[in-house]
Amino acid sequence: MNPLLDMDDDTRRAYLSRIRQYLAWLEDADLNGDPLTDPAVRDWAARDYRAHLLTVLKRKPTTVNAHLTAIDDFNRRIGLGPATAKRIILPNLAPRALDQRTQTRFLRAIEQSAPRDRAMGYTAFYAGTRIHELVALDIDDLHISARKGVLIIRMGKNEKYREVLMHTTLRTELDTYLRHRANLPGADKSKALFLNVRGGRLSARAATDVLNGIADRAGIDVGRDEEFTTHVLRHTLGTKLAREGEDVVKIAQILGHNLETARRYTLPTEADMQAAIDKLTVDE
Template sequence: MTSDIRDQDPVTSQRPTRRRPGATATPVPGRYAGVYADYETAVTDPLLRLDDDTRRNYLSRVRQYLAWLDATNLDGDPLTDPAARDWAARDYRAHLLTVLKRKPTTVNAHLTAIDDFNRRLGLGPATAKRTKLPNLAPRALDQRAQVRFLREAELSSPRDRAMGYTAFYAGTRIHELVAFDLDDLRISARKGVLIVRMGKSGKYREVNLHAKLRAELETWLKERATLRGTDESKALFLNVRGRRLSARAATDVLNGIADRAGIEVGRDEDFTTHVLRHTLGTKLAREGVDVVTIAELLGHSLETARRYTLPTDADRQAAIDKLTVDE
C-alpha cells in the first residue's frame, strides 16, 4: 500500500500522483558545508515569506554553484573577495550556457539565487550581466494543457478541485492560496469575491469569482463543514488534521493535478504553480481585457501586466506556420 499522504487524507483526492524518477540532489562540498548550512537557515526564516518552490530552487542552485566552485580553479575566494565573486559569477554563467547548455531563463534564475546567497554572505550581488531574453509573454499553459488541467481537477476531491480552480480562475500565488480565511470569501447568489489581504509586497486586492470557481468553492464549504476537527480553524483550505494547509502541501496538490493530467512539472518544464497565474494573465490579455484591469486582478504593476500582451512562443510558431508553402 502506498504511503502517499494524499491516499491517507479523506479531504483530498484518492488518485495518487505518478511517481517520476527524480534527480539526485547535488551534494554540498565539505569545505562549504558550514556556509551552506547558514544559508539554508536564513532562507527558511518564515519572516521572508518565500514560497516553498522559490526556497527549494534557491537551495538547489546554490548547491550546484558551490559544487562548481569546488571543482574549479579560481583566483581568490569568491565567498569573501568581491572581485573573485564577480569573476566566479561570470565564469559560472558561461559554464551554464556553453557547457551545460542551459536556457537563458534558467541561467538568469541561477544568477538570481547566487545573488541572494552573496547578499546573505554580506558581499552583495555580483556584477554579472543577465542573458537577454526574447521579448515574450510569461510562460503559460496552451489551450490543450488548460483543458487537461481542468478535467483532471474535476476528478479530484472537493478541496483539491476548489484549490485547482482558485489557482486557475483567480490567479492566486501559493502563499495567498493557503492564507485565505473563511471570511476572505464572500459569495452571494450571483457573484463572489476573494479577498487577498497580504499579497506580494503587502498588496491588498479583491478578485471577482468566475461562476465555475464560485460553485466549486461552495461545494468545498459544504464538504468542509462535515469534517471533524475543523470548528476551531478559520482557514479556508485545511489539511487532514483540520489545520491550515501549508504552502508545500498546496504546491503538491496543484503539481499532482498537473502531473496526472500529463503536464510536465518542474521549473524548466511546462508547469509550475506560478504558470497558472501567468495563464490567467495571458488569457485575459488575449481576450482584450485592458492591462489596468489585469494588474488589479492579479496584483501586478502595470509594467508587469503589460508583459501578457506580448506574443507567446506559440504565437510566434503560429505566425510561421501561416506562411505560404509551394508544394
C-alpha cells in the same frame, strides 16, 4: 528587504538549491583566488558559472538568470556585494502559460479530484492566486451570494490587498466545498479555508503537491524547466485576459501586479510565434 521572506516554500527551496549548486561548482573551479573574499575573483566566478550553466548544463536563459540572482543575494549576505555578471537578454515574450488544449486537460483533471482539491484547483486557475495566498485564505475571505462572489487576498506579494471577483465556476465550486468542509475533522476549530487531514491549515508545500498532482494526472510535465509550475496558472490567467482584450489595468488589479508586469501578458507567447511561422507559404 530579505527576498527569501517574500517567497513561497517551493520557491525558497529552489533559491537555496541554486546556492548549493554554485558552492559545489566552486570546489572544483580553477579561479586563482577566493571568490568568497576577493571581489575580482567573485566576478570571474559568476561569469564562468554563467558559461557553465549555458554551455555544459544547457540550462535555459531564464534559469541561468535565476541562478545569478541567487548568487548575487548570497554575495550580499557574506558582505561581498553582487558580482558584475550580465544577465542573459531574454526574448521579448509573454510569460510561459498553458495553451488552450492543455488548459482543457488541466480542468478535466480538476473535475476528477476530491472536493478540497477541486476547490483549490479552480481557485488557482480562475483567480490566479499565488500558493502562499491560496493557503492563507480563511472562510471569512469568501463572500458568496446567488449572483456573485468575491475572493479577498488580504496579504499578497509586497503586502498588497486585493479583491477578486469570482468566475461562475469558481463560485459554484467554492460554495460546494464549504458545505463539504463543514463535515471535516477540525472544521469547527480552524478558520482556514483549506484544511489538512489533521484539521489544520494546509501548508504551501502540501498545496503545491495538490496542484502538481492535478497537472500530473492531466499528463502535463511538472517542474521549473517543464510545462507546469503552480505559478504558470497565474501566467495562464493573465495571458487569457490579455488575449480576450482586457486592458492591463484590469489584469493588474485581478492578479495583484503593477502595470509594468501586467503589460508582459500583452506580448506574444512562444505559441503565437510558432503560429506565425506556420502561416508562412512556400512555393513547392
